[in-house]
Amino acid sequence: MFADEAYDALVVGARCAGAATAMLMARQGMRVLVIDRGGYGTDTISTHALMRGGVLQLHRWGILPRIQEADTPSVKTTTFHYADEAITVAIKPSNGVSALYAPRRTLLDRTLVDAAVSAGAVVRHGHTLINLTHRSDGRVCGGTVLDGDRNISQVQADVVVGADGSGSSVARLAGAETLVQARHTTAVLFGYFPGIELPGYHWWFRPGIGAGAIPTNCARHCVFVAIAPERLRNCPSQHDRLALFTELLRQADPALGELVAGIEPDGPLRVFGGRCGFLRQAHGPGWALVGDAGYFKDPLTAHGITDALRDAELLADAVVDGVMAKYAAARDDLSRPLFEVTDAIAGLNWGLEQIKVLHQALNESMKREVVHLLTLGDAHAAMREEVL
């Protein structure tokens, strides 16, 4: 029970966005309570590819060694397959990042939670935010929390951070406005396959379909296909889905289809039915949103975790400085181009030359994001030269 406890921040959601935000706030001396309705170290529906900005953050925060020590494969190349054409790009070492990584969420989220606890944050799993509390002037000043034994308690906090995912209760209860709505979404089928010899990230694109193979922990590849959601609707059973998955991999690339067809995945395929992206108002009086709660985009550009880690730092700094407008301005400025290009890619209605142009635009947005991350803190000023 923590009925009479008061904190500087109550963070709702203890995955990549919430745990990272809590860790950074606690490292700067704030008293932070993090709650999550789920369990410590559990999985979630997501693939795992981190982009340079995300790895850079983990490196700067001192988290990367634990990810590497857990035998997370290092990714030194990214290969884009446009129908039968393959373009391989080497990951250029810079700013302490010599490879990319795709850790399982059971590892990444747990590591961030551990780091938040080490920094002094209090973390409670099995606790659900069910309401926000307000001062007489309307400012949010805490929340009502239900624990696993169905006890209800009130938590006071100067700021409530919604890191509670795309269906965010904090966003709904605070009345956060939707600033931009995406037009497209993909549905994703993915599974974990042993014995695949494909170094680096691989992404396949043909009109109407995207696919990927991502090396992750336990010597597995996370292999996915992304299609229009209506194509999944006639596949209610696991058997139907596996057949569709294999067929779609063949359509994306016959060699990939052959490679995966003979391999039994670990357990059933995972399904994401699709959800249109949005950019919500970043903050209001006494509350803020971070990660998918505030900014959700289609998974096909594999950038949600990287952006969640980015926004954790932008938000923690803004809260500590007491200038929340700074968070909204930076988040929106960096997010809008990524959001728009992701939406265009998720439409799956491009031609092969057009998707290459979209990838160039995505790459420019990612570079801009990395440059911005390097501006956070004087200690990183010298590193900035390498990217520019």
Ligand SMILES: Cc1cc2nc3c(=O)[nH]c(=O)nc-3n(C[C@H](O)[C@H](O)[C@H](O)COP(=O)(O)OP(=O)(O)OC[C@H]3O[C@@H](n4cnc5c(N)ncnc54)[C@H](O)[C@@H]3O)c2cc1C
């Ligand atoms: C199919 C798919 C594939 C993806 N692949 C990639 C990829 O390869 N690379 C990448 O970077 N991104 C990827 N993403 C995006 C990525 O998964 C998200 O951007 C990321 O999970 C956002 O993290 P988060 O911490 O904001 O939210 P979440 O991971 O959604 O965590 C929210 C947490 O809040 C908790 N919560 C919710 N409501 C409450 C409440 N009321 N009280 C207490 N706790 C609550 C939940 O239990 C949950 O643990 C993918 C997404 C999908 C769907």
